[in-house]
Amino acid sequence: MAEPLLELSGVTSGYGQIQVLWGMDLAVREGEVVALVGSNGAGKSTLLRTISGQLAPREGTIRFNGRDIGGARPDAVLTAGIAHVPEGRRLFRGLTVRDNLLLGAYLRSDKDDIARDLAYVFELFPILAERQRQDATTLSGGEQQMCAVGRGIMSRPKLLMIDELSLGLSPRMVEHLSGALTQLNKGGQTILLVEQDVMTAFELSHRAYIVENGKVARAGASAELMADPTVSEAYLSI
Template identity: 60%
Template sequence: MVDPLLSVKNLMSGYGDIQILWGVDFHINEGEAVCLVGANGAGKSTLLRTLSGLLRVRSGQIAFMGQDLTNRSPRQVLSHGIVHVPEGRRLFGPMSVLDNLLTGAYLRTDRANIRHDLERMLDLFPILAERRHQAAGTLSGGEQQMCAIARGIMSKPKLLMIDELSLGLAPKMVDHLGEALQKVKREGLSLLLVEQDVATAFELTGRGIVLDSGRVSLIGPTEELSINPMVQQAYMGIA
């Protein structure tokens, strides 16, 4: 049996004296796209911050490609191939689109391939090619999200985690982002998406994790979750 790419066991984490995650267990296989859904305050962003090393693990284990990454630094997590695109994009506003993309490659040692990957990102997101010399802070919300995702891919991750893919974006822009993510997934990139629009999340991924008050309440294929009465009522507005 092939080991999963990411394995999370009995994970507990939080902020200060407040515990948010309670015994979270799940895995992601290589090349798989998984969504993480739940109500506001369920712990979705906390989970991504813990996986990326921004929050301490209180107990439990995070293993990636067979290596224990529990409580490793964000830099160490990134160097192992886990990239976190946070909610709010966090671009360097005064810097150009090109320079923002290049910051994603700062830990890479294969310098000869960086220019090739940069051109690949501009092909994947043509609007960024048009805006390449424009300050990232002047882009629209959708364009900034494209830039943030492209910057993440420039790190050559094995797992790309995106927090709130569609937040504040027009449906057409969400469609463009979805098409781009499907392309990189076909190239072998694994995805973990936090998405407020559950229908969109289920369209883009093959398996879903439902987080409720910091605990995993359901895991399964998205086509099954999409017809689950509890999921429909709680997260999809279907009575």
């Protein structure tokens, strides 16, 4: 079997004296959608920050595309092919939708390909094309999330990591964004998704990891986890 695109082994991480991750093991294969689910404070966002270089792992290894990237700077991680769509979108006030999107491609120099990718983002999210001259921070919450995801796409990543896709959004907007991610994945995009709506996470993903107290408590095919009565009782309230 081919080596995973992303593989974490025994990763610990945290903030100052506070340790959040305790020996995390995780793998994402090329072409997959993998979900991280669990309660608030379980360590899911910390895991993404550690992968993307915002935090350095204290122990363990992070391998991406055959290379050790543990402790690499965020720009080096982005150059390697990992884009991180953070919780809260973090768009730049005073910049248009178009300029926020183009910031995702700031490490690229292939102007023709950048233009094609921008056209693809506008095709994926037509409302962004309509509002491309508008200050991105004046969009609705769902539209801002589209812009944040689009900005990640503009780096042309091998792995797109999205932290809390649906947080605070209407069911209709979640459905729209979920459809866009499915379309992206059908086009070959590998995705690592943190999602507080566990049902949405399972429906979107091929495999999932349940994170509790900074450790992997369960892992497996998303369909199997969704059908497991113990998982349903703990996370799906059904």
